[in-house]
Amino acid sequence: MDYTNGMQSTSSLNFVSETTPLLSEASTSSTSSKMPEKNIGISQQTLVSRGGESVNKARKVPQYVAGLASTLGALAAGMVLGWTSPAGENGIELDKQYNIRIDDEQFAWIGSIFNLGAAAICVPIGIICDKIGRKKAMLLLTIPFTIGWLLIIFSSSVKMFYIGRFILGVSGGAFCVTAPMYTAEIAESSIRGTLGSYFQLMLTVGILMTYTLGTFMSMRVLSIVSAIVPLVFCAVFIMMPETPVYLLKKGQINSARSSYRWLRGSTYDIEPEMTAQNEALAEANRNTISFLSAIKTKAARRGLIIAFGLMTVQQLSGVNAIIFYSGKIFKSAGANMDPNLQTVIVGIMQVVAVFISTLIVDRLGRRVLLLVSSAFMCISAFTMGFYFNLQSNGTDVSSISWVPLVAICLFIVLFSIGFGPIPWMMMGEIFSPQIKGIAGSSACLFNWIMAFFVTKFYSNFESSFGSDRTFWIFSFICALGFVFVFLIVPETKGKTLEEIQCELSGEPITTTTQNNNSNSNSKM
Known part of the structure; x- marks a missing residue:
């Protein structure tokens, strides 16, 4: 988020004017060089050569x-x-x-x-x-x-x-x-x-x-x-170092310059990046409107429904109960393997899955991964419930004692690829800058409260309904999550903020919007 x-910060309104002397200093320095230069812009100044290779x-x-x-x-x-x-x-x-x-x-x-x-x-x-x-x-x-x-x-x-x-x-x-x-x-x-x-x-x-x-x-x-x-x-x-963005917001130009130099290297011309960041901050301040005005739009309301819906499925899927009580779950399942070893295997699978997610999320798209994630989480949780149901009815499950480990590993892997990181990622994509801060904070608060209820009352649910019904409830919620994503959640991969806002509000993407987006992409 x-x-x-x-x-x-209100001090960021002064950033553009404060940048002017920085650019003047750079120009003065270049004109004092022995080689004559005409109309040297920032982009040309950055092409400093050393041994024939660009160091910009x-x-x-x-x-x-x-x-x-x-x-x-x-x-x-x-x-x-x-x-x-x-x-x-x-x-x-x-x-x-x-x-x-x-x-x-x-x-x-x-x-x-x-x-x-x-x-x-x-x-x-x-x-x-x-x-x-x-x-x-x-x-x-x-x-x-x-x-x-x-x-x-x-x-x-x-x-x-x-x-x-x-x-x-x-x-x-x-x-x-x-x-x-x-x-x-x-x-x-x-x-x-x-x-x-x-x-x-x-x-x-x-x-x-x-x-x-x-x-x-x-x-x-x-x-x-x-x-x-x-x-x-x-x-x-x-x-x-402190982040240069924060330092610029506070008007600490020299400190921001030092931070950029630490992060980018001494041979890198930081002035263009500082100027661009200053202009972005100033533009954000110029376009600021009240939260109450911004939240009344259809795009904002739908964005909140999507954010809170994804957070609800994320937590009520039972993932925190599995992470917090994995040892207890494996022991209850009566598996032949040491429950602690099974827990370690689950942890390894989770790390691998998160790493895989970083490689494929921008290729396959958010919506596809959410659908695949919720579908397999549903199957995994249902399988766990079915296993516990057989166990509670006195059926000999020793021949399939491997099922809990496989089911939970599959659940964790698919969660870590889809419903784990993507709801947080999409919150940075579906909200306009005017409401992103408060909307993100609200969703974060809601997420942790939901996590509390799941971890606090998992044992109570298990005692009251049994492990089988508890996991079937998790499975049902994952199924609802699949339907929710299919019907409501849009694909945001490769789309600009303006395109996403048009889609959320139900408005067609106009030629002007497409031209603006192509222009902004050409400047990147």
Whole structure:
């Protein structure tokens, strides 16, 4: 999600005028050269030769370094997400190792309260980032991360687990907003998609690390290792620059120039990019209208229906219940393989699937992947329900004990390719800049609240309806998701914002719109 469009600073109105002296300095420098030059523009100035080769090419390595450094926070957040799985069925490992009596209801709160912490911060963190900067906000998150893990490590009561998990939810949820925001603002357009995909990838790597370490570490030692990761992030990320976009929004021209030089390399002429960014910020301010006016349009209303509908299916599909309680699910299924090993396999499949998703999402399209994802998630959840139904009716399932692992792996893989990343991706595509900030914040809040209900009441549903009916409910929701995507969700691949807005509002794409889009594409 991109909160920056909804939180423009008034100081950015002065950016274009402040850029003028920068261009004048560049022109003065070039005219003082021994070689005579006439009508030298910015694009020509950038063609500096060294040894016959053009050096007007930004370095990619510093951008990758900064992007990966920022996503270490996502790694930390992923370890928080996966922490409850090694805790065993109903938190039995916590009970043994901490000598604290934890019943089913209390463990459900320990697993789910993380989501409430994330929901509480997803709106304020956007404001904080706009006030103090992306880098400072992310570094400050090390504090709640550390406090949360210390409460977990030294817990002497269930309440300490509650408080620790809630605080970890605040820090982990905040990273789900700040890390994508940071990578989007530091990267060139040619690698922005790749850097943006690192967040989801590192999140799943964090979950996999927790699954793996939890097979041979005690919960307390696992918590200590998890607490070290945010500190490593802080030590690495403190050396990274603030985003040049934020600095330009605040009118800090010289600092923005230094940030661009760090990210693009000393031989790269940053002035054209700074000028373009200044003009984009100024244009956004000129076109700003009130949220209430923007939300009344048909395109905005339909966009909200699509966003909230996709988020509902994403969470009610049961994915968080599977991630949080995978060990418990495999143990209940009575599979021959060690439940912890099966959980690790699920984590590996999730990482692989997210990586595959980054390669194919711009080739196959959003809508196709959502349809395929929901269809196979439906089949997988139904298969799990059918397996548990056979088990509960006394049928010998030893010959098909492999079914739970295959079904859940298929579910996780297809979720990670479709309904995992695409709803978040589409939120940046279906909303106009005037409502993107607030609409994105609202959808984020809604998503975390839905995640809380699923993780909190999964055990209650399982106890009341049985594992078979619980998974059949998940299957039914995935089927509804397929119908929802088929009837309502448009394809956004390869379309400009203006084309998407026309489609959402039911208006035909005019010749003027197509000409404007081709003109804007030719300038890119």
